[in-house]
Amino acid sequence: MSALQIENINSLADGLSGYLAGQQINLVRRAYFYAEQAHEGQFRRTGDPYITHPLQVAGILSKMHMDHQSLMAAMLHDVIEDTGITKTAIKSQFGNTVAEMVDGVSKLSQISFGSHAEAQAENFQKMALAMSRDLRVIMVKLADRLHNMRTIKVLPPDKRRRIARETLDIYAPIANRLGMNDMRIEFEDLAFDAMYPLRFRRIAAAVRKVRGNRKEIVSQIQTSLEACLEREGLPGRTIGREKHLYSIYDKMRSKRKSFSEIMDVYAFRIVVDRVDTCYRVLGAIHSLYKPVPGRFKDYIAIPKANGYQSLHTTLFGMHGLPIEIQIRTEEMEAMANNGIAAHWLYKSSEDIPSNAHIRAREWVNGLLEMQQSAGNSMEFIENVKIDLFPDEIYVFTPKGEIFELPSGSTPVDFAYAIHTDVGSTCVACRISRRLAPLSEPLQSGQTVEIITAPGHKPNPAWLSFVVTARARTSIRHFLKSQKLSESIALGRRLLTKALASFGVSLDSVSREAISSTLEQLRLDSLNKLFGEIGLGNRMSHTVAQRLISLNENAIGTELGGNLLVRGAQSSVMNYARCCNPIPGDRITGFISSERGLVIHTRDCNNISDLRNDPEKCVEVNWDPEVHGEFTVEVRVELEHQRGIIATLATAITGAEANVEKISTVERDAHFSIVNLLINVRNRVHLARVMRKIRMIKAVTRVTRVKSRKTRRPTVH
């Protein structure tokens, strides 16, 4: 579009005559000729002479009615960077202000927003500094980027994607922060097109198609809105609005809405003369169509952080179609579209600085204050990014250090962000001094204190809620290595026991026998062999036989006792969920591939066919020192009575047991059968709990559930 309107310096100058003095236009011309000479012989990738680029950048700024110094800086913005000309030379030609601006833009151009957080922080600081000296510097930089985005098609794909990504990550948010909505939208759509050309085209085609179908409804609604304003004697213009392609794409992706859900909303804007008219228009249209409760927002009384002002409401239109309406004054409209740039656009009419301009200044000043108070550049960048990237959250340690996390992060993510050791030993947390679950999503600004317990281990359940890659990989890595070391230990115990049943001790097996066995099994260490046995991939009995057959000097040992089960489950030792064994029960172990040892009660129905397989079956006993809590299932038959479940729960907790789950499995007019999962220490404890339950009057029968047949057996 601009290529047609600004073909050369003369047509630009013509446009400038609308708002600049002749003297100022001449200065812009001089800057143009100076730059043209400096870039002589240089070409853009498009094949155009280089000077076309600064000329277009100045053209973009002239649309916002930026002053002559900004336009001069635009003309000269690549001179220091791309030609041999110095800042001093520019200063002597065009004065200090313009030279400083050109220097500022050049410095911004050297900033690359790479992934190195520290470098990025320093770059942000430079940017804030350049902006604080003169806000116009960032305007020139944004215009420069906008023209580069408009001509991005000529770049090779990888460079195109990198620049488009950076535009979405840095420049679009800055434009948004400065209230320059038109520019933000253009940035987003150009970058979207550059990054995902196919998706862009598909959505564009879909919008074109839908637009035809919508036309009639849009004009119906518009007519009725206009008639309503007319009747009430409220002057204003009504504009139909359409979402830009990137915002449609973003909504589909982040809010998981379908294309038609997004396009089914009809959006209008009513622009009026004065603030009080806004509220009168609101009243009028609320009596025309019913407003959707909870959707009215008064950004006039409370402007957004970037200075945006407007009334927002949603109405139920005819046939219940949702209609979104924005109501604002002409001045607010200009602010909403051009933000800080509106300051220059309307400067001639009034001399007081615009709302957006004041806010932009405040923002930049705030940045500088932060820079001075921040302990280091990293802390500074965290602060800046709170404004720019609402998708990130920023939380504090009790000592005031800031951590940046993706939104949705939990205390566990935070703990891992501090240090892997903090993550793996965390047991509880306080969010803003209140005890909170480790899975609670964090919000920006919260202070999070992680409570650790030495020796504590990561919980596999954390994987279901952590969002950061760091937490996820650390937990996975831990579980893997834990499984490995546990399976090695179990394998060693199983093999020792199997050898003992032949009257041989592991220590007396010769090196030669071990190494030739490893060779035959294609394993490179004894630990690997233990691991394979522990995981149930090799049978200890068979391995023991092989070792003994290769070993002549093996010394006899006492026939080994049973394996002892000590307590908590591990990744290679599980309690079967069909029979839920607890200490005191007679138990049997079975080796199951990849799951290691699974402990059943000896009378469990699910193991009858395995019991005669000596290769898989392992004799086990409870360790006399066993401790911990064990899950057991109890079935209670009872008569209906008000509050009976509560009575039941109270009885159980009264016996120092925990209720894990209560479910009613059967129910008729008089009786219910309730299944309980209870944590107990052992059989004696269970007996005490069951006695307490039996003492409840309404209870007619209490039994322990063993060998559930409803679930698939856990032995493979």
Ligand code: MN
């Ligand atoms: Mn440039």
